[in-house]
Amino acid sequence: MDSFWNEPKVPLALLFVAFLVTFLITRTITRLIRAGKGPFRNNIQGGVHIHHAVPGLILLLIGAVTSVAAAGHAPGSLIAAVLIGVGASLVLDEFALILHLTDVYWTKEGQLSVQVVSLTVALLGLLALGIDPFTEDDLSAVGHLGLLVVLPVHIACVLVCVAKGKYSTAAVAAFIPPVGWIGAVRLARPGSRWARRHYSDAKKQRARDRASAFDARFGRWGLDVEDLVAGKPTMGE
Structure with missing residues:
Protein backbone atom coordinates (compact mmCIF):
# COMPACT_ATOMS: atom_id res chain seq x y z
CA MET A 1 0.00 0.00 0.00
CA LEU A 129 -3.80 10.17 -17.76
CA GLY A 130 -0.08 10.20 -18.45
CA ILE A 131 -0.09 12.35 -21.59
CA ASP A 132 3.12 14.31 -21.11
CA PRO A 133 5.03 15.93 -23.98
CA PHE A 134 8.27 16.02 -21.97
CA THR A 135 8.81 12.38 -20.97
CA GLU A 136 11.94 10.37 -21.59
CA ASP A 137 9.88 7.81 -23.50
CA ASP A 138 9.01 10.44 -26.08
CA LEU A 139 12.67 11.41 -26.35
CA SER A 140 13.78 7.82 -26.90
CA ALA A 141 11.05 7.31 -29.50
CA VAL A 142 12.11 10.19 -31.75
CA GLY A 143 15.79 10.37 -30.82
CA HIS A 144 17.84 13.47 -30.14
CA LEU A 145 18.07 14.48 -33.80
CA GLY A 146 14.36 13.99 -34.29
CA LEU A 147 13.65 16.04 -31.19
CA LEU A 148 15.78 18.91 -32.52
CA VAL A 149 13.62 18.93 -35.66
CA VAL A 150 10.18 18.22 -34.19
CA LEU A 151 10.29 20.31 -31.01
CA PRO A 152 10.89 23.71 -32.68
CA VAL A 153 8.09 23.00 -35.15
CA HIS A 154 5.79 21.94 -32.32
CA ILE A 155 6.56 25.07 -30.29
CA ALA A 156 6.13 27.28 -33.35
CA CYS A 157 2.68 25.80 -34.06
CA VAL A 158 1.59 26.39 -30.46
CA LEU A 159 2.77 30.01 -30.63
CA VAL A 160 0.98 30.52 -33.95
CA CYS A 161 -2.23 29.21 -32.38
CA VAL A 162 -1.84 31.74 -29.57
CA ALA A 163 -1.19 34.56 -32.05
CA LYS A 164 -4.30 33.49 -33.98
CA GLY A 165 -6.43 33.76 -30.84
CA LYS A 166 -6.93 30.00 -30.49
CA TYR A 167 -5.98 29.70 -26.83
CA SER A 168 -7.80 26.45 -26.08
CA THR A 169 -6.30 24.87 -29.18
CA ALA A 170 -2.82 26.00 -28.12
CA ALA A 171 -3.23 24.53 -24.63
CA VAL A 172 -4.37 21.15 -25.94
CA ALA A 173 -1.69 21.24 -28.65
CA ALA A 174 1.00 21.36 -25.97
CA PHE A 175 0.06 17.74 -25.23
CA ILE A 176 -1.32 16.58 -28.58
CA PRO A 177 0.88 18.07 -31.35
CA PRO A 178 -1.44 17.34 -34.35
CA VAL A 179 -4.03 19.65 -32.80
CA GLY A 180 -1.50 22.47 -33.02
CA TRP A 181 -0.56 21.66 -36.59
CA ILE A 182 -4.18 21.89 -37.70
CA GLY A 183 -4.84 25.03 -35.66
CA ALA A 184 -1.76 26.76 -37.05
CA VAL A 185 -2.81 26.40 -40.70
CA ARG A 186 -6.48 27.27 -40.28
CA LEU A 187 -7.84 30.81 -40.34
CA ALA A 188 -7.22 32.96 -37.29
CA ARG A 189 -9.94 34.41 -35.09
CA PRO A 190 -10.94 37.76 -36.63
CA GLY A 191 -9.93 39.86 -33.62
CA SER A 192 -6.55 38.20 -33.11
CA ARG A 193 -3.15 39.84 -33.50
CA TRP A 194 -2.35 37.51 -36.41
CA ALA A 195 -5.44 38.60 -38.34
CA ARG A 196 -4.78 42.29 -37.72
CA ARG A 197 -1.17 42.08 -38.90
CA HIS A 198 -1.23 39.54 -41.72
CA TYR A 199 -4.72 39.46 -43.26
CA SER A 200 -6.05 41.55 -46.10
CA ASP A 201 -9.56 42.98 -45.81
CA ALA A 202 -10.91 40.08 -47.87
CA LYS A 203 -9.21 37.49 -45.67
CA LYS A 204 -10.39 39.25 -42.51
CA GLN A 205 -13.94 38.98 -43.83
CA ARG A 206 -13.41 35.26 -44.47
CA ALA A 207 -12.17 34.90 -40.90
CA ARG A 208 -15.23 36.73 -39.57
CA ASP A 209 -17.56 34.58 -41.65
CA ARG A 210 -15.92 31.36 -40.47
CA ALA A 211 -15.90 32.51 -36.84
CA SER A 212 -19.57 33.50 -37.05
CA ALA A 213 -20.49 30.13 -38.54
CA PHE A 214 -18.49 28.27 -35.89
CA ASP A 215 -19.97 30.29 -33.02
CA ALA A 216 -23.48 29.91 -34.40
CA ARG A 217 -23.02 26.14 -34.55
CA PHE A 218 -21.10 25.47 -31.35
CA GLY A 219 -21.08 28.71 -29.37
CA ARG A 220 -24.61 28.41 -28.01
CA TRP A 221 -23.94 24.84 -26.91
CA GLY A 222 -20.86 26.01 -25.03
CA LEU A 223 -22.80 28.81 -23.35
CA ASP A 224 -25.57 26.41 -22.35
CA VAL A 225 -23.00 24.15 -20.66
CA GLU A 226 -21.45 27.14 -18.89
CA ASP A 227 -24.89 28.30 -17.69
CA LEU A 228 -25.63 24.80 -16.42
CA VAL A 229 -22.36 24.61 -14.49
CA ALA A 230 -22.00 28.18 -13.29
CA GLY A 231 -25.50 29.61 -13.34
CA LYS A 232 -26.97 31.88 -15.98
CA PRO A 233 -25.41 35.36 -15.89
CA THR A 234 -27.54 38.37 -15.06
CA MET A 235 -26.81 41.47 -17.07
CA GLY A 236 -25.96 44.45 -14.91
CA GLU A 237 -25.65 42.37 -11.73
Missing part, protein backbone atom coordinates in the same frame (compact mmCIF):
# COMPACT_ATOMS: atom_id res chain seq x y z
CA ASP A 2 2.88 2.36 0.84
CA SER A 3 4.33 1.81 -2.61
CA PHE A 4 1.05 3.01 -4.17
CA TRP A 5 1.22 6.40 -2.41
CA ASN A 6 4.81 6.82 -3.58
CA GLU A 7 3.89 6.37 -7.24
CA PRO A 8 4.92 9.52 -9.16
CA LYS A 9 1.46 10.04 -10.73
CA VAL A 10 -0.50 9.84 -7.45
CA PRO A 11 0.09 13.49 -6.37
CA LEU A 12 -1.01 14.71 -9.81
CA ALA A 13 -4.15 12.56 -9.64
CA LEU A 14 -4.93 13.95 -6.18
CA LEU A 15 -4.40 17.49 -7.45
CA PHE A 16 -6.78 16.87 -10.35
CA VAL A 17 -9.50 15.40 -8.11
CA ALA A 18 -9.09 18.15 -5.49
CA PHE A 19 -9.31 20.84 -8.19
CA LEU A 20 -12.43 19.40 -9.81
CA VAL A 21 -14.29 18.57 -6.57
CA THR A 22 -13.51 22.00 -5.11
CA PHE A 23 -14.85 23.75 -8.20
CA LEU A 24 -18.10 21.76 -8.15
CA ILE A 25 -18.60 22.37 -4.42
CA THR A 26 -17.76 26.07 -4.76
CA ARG A 27 -20.18 26.62 -7.61
CA THR A 28 -22.91 24.73 -5.77
CA ILE A 29 -22.47 26.89 -2.68
CA THR A 30 -22.32 30.17 -4.62
CA ARG A 31 -25.47 29.27 -6.54
CA LEU A 32 -27.26 28.50 -3.26
CA ILE A 33 -26.11 31.86 -1.89
CA ARG A 34 -27.34 33.60 -5.01
CA ALA A 35 -30.73 31.87 -4.73
CA GLY A 36 -30.97 32.62 -1.00
CA LYS A 37 -31.25 28.93 -0.12
CA GLY A 38 -29.53 26.89 2.56
CA PRO A 39 -27.34 28.08 5.44
CA PHE A 40 -24.61 29.67 3.28
CA ARG A 41 -24.04 33.43 3.09
CA ASN A 42 -21.41 35.72 1.60
CA ASN A 43 -18.34 36.06 3.81
CA ILE A 44 -18.44 39.72 4.83
CA GLN A 45 -16.00 40.93 7.49
CA GLY A 46 -16.05 44.57 8.60
CA GLY A 47 -18.07 45.53 5.55
CA VAL A 48 -15.59 43.84 3.19
CA HIS A 49 -16.68 40.90 1.03
CA ILE A 50 -13.94 38.30 1.39
CA HIS A 51 -13.99 36.47 -1.94
CA HIS A 52 -12.96 32.81 -2.00
CA ALA A 53 -9.93 33.68 -4.13
CA VAL A 54 -8.35 35.03 -0.92
CA PRO A 55 -8.28 31.71 1.00
CA GLY A 56 -7.47 30.11 -2.35
CA LEU A 57 -4.28 32.16 -2.65
CA ILE A 58 -3.30 31.26 0.91
CA LEU A 59 -3.81 27.54 0.29
CA LEU A 60 -1.98 27.77 -3.03
CA LEU A 61 1.05 29.38 -1.39
CA ILE A 62 1.07 26.89 1.48
CA GLY A 63 0.81 24.04 -1.01
CA ALA A 64 3.67 25.41 -3.11
CA VAL A 65 5.97 25.74 -0.11
CA THR A 66 4.96 22.29 1.14
CA SER A 67 5.67 20.81 -2.29
CA VAL A 68 9.18 22.27 -2.34
CA ALA A 69 9.86 21.16 1.22
CA ALA A 70 8.57 17.63 0.57
CA ALA A 71 10.85 17.21 -2.46
CA GLY A 72 8.51 14.61 -3.94
CA HIS A 73 8.29 12.43 -0.82
CA ALA A 74 5.00 11.25 0.68
CA PRO A 75 3.04 12.27 2.64
CA GLY A 76 4.21 15.86 2.12
CA SER A 77 3.87 15.67 -1.66
CA LEU A 78 0.32 14.30 -1.32
CA ILE A 79 -0.72 17.03 1.12
CA ALA A 80 0.82 19.65 -1.16
CA ALA A 81 -1.06 18.28 -4.17
CA VAL A 82 -4.42 18.57 -2.40
CA LEU A 83 -3.64 22.09 -1.13
CA ILE A 84 -2.58 23.25 -4.58
CA GLY A 85 -5.64 21.69 -6.21
CA VAL A 86 -8.06 23.29 -3.76
CA GLY A 87 -6.29 26.65 -3.78
CA ALA A 88 -5.93 26.85 -7.56
CA SER A 89 -9.60 25.97 -8.01
CA LEU A 90 -10.74 28.72 -5.64
CA VAL A 91 -8.51 31.27 -7.36
CA LEU A 92 -9.41 30.36 -10.94
CA ASP A 93 -13.12 30.28 -10.10
CA GLU A 94 -12.75 34.04 -9.66
CA PHE A 95 -10.30 34.55 -12.51
CA ALA A 96 -12.61 37.03 -14.28
CA LEU A 97 -13.02 39.04 -11.07
CA ILE A 98 -9.23 39.25 -10.66
CA LEU A 99 -8.77 40.15 -14.34
CA HIS A 100 -11.37 42.96 -14.31
CA LEU A 101 -10.64 44.03 -10.70
CA THR A 102 -14.37 44.23 -10.12
CA ASP A 103 -17.07 41.75 -9.10
CA VAL A 104 -18.24 40.29 -12.42
CA TYR A 105 -18.92 36.82 -10.97
CA TRP A 106 -22.54 36.59 -12.18
CA THR A 107 -22.18 38.67 -15.33
CA LYS A 108 -21.41 37.60 -18.89
CA GLU A 109 -17.77 38.59 -18.35
CA GLY A 110 -17.69 36.27 -15.34
CA GLN A 111 -18.19 33.27 -17.62
CA LEU A 112 -14.52 33.60 -18.48
CA SER A 113 -13.75 31.98 -15.13
CA VAL A 114 -15.69 28.87 -16.13
CA GLN A 115 -13.83 28.70 -19.44
CA VAL A 116 -10.46 28.97 -17.69
CA VAL A 117 -11.43 26.30 -15.14
CA SER A 118 -12.72 23.99 -17.88
CA LEU A 119 -9.47 24.34 -19.82
CA THR A 120 -7.45 23.71 -16.65
CA VAL A 121 -9.48 20.59 -15.87
CA ALA A 122 -8.83 19.32 -19.39
CA LEU A 123 -5.08 19.89 -19.11
CA LEU A 124 -4.85 18.36 -15.64
CA GLY A 125 -6.86 15.40 -16.90
CA LEU A 126 -4.42 14.86 -19.76
CA LEU A 127 -1.50 14.97 -17.33
CA ALA A 128 -3.25 12.62 -14.91
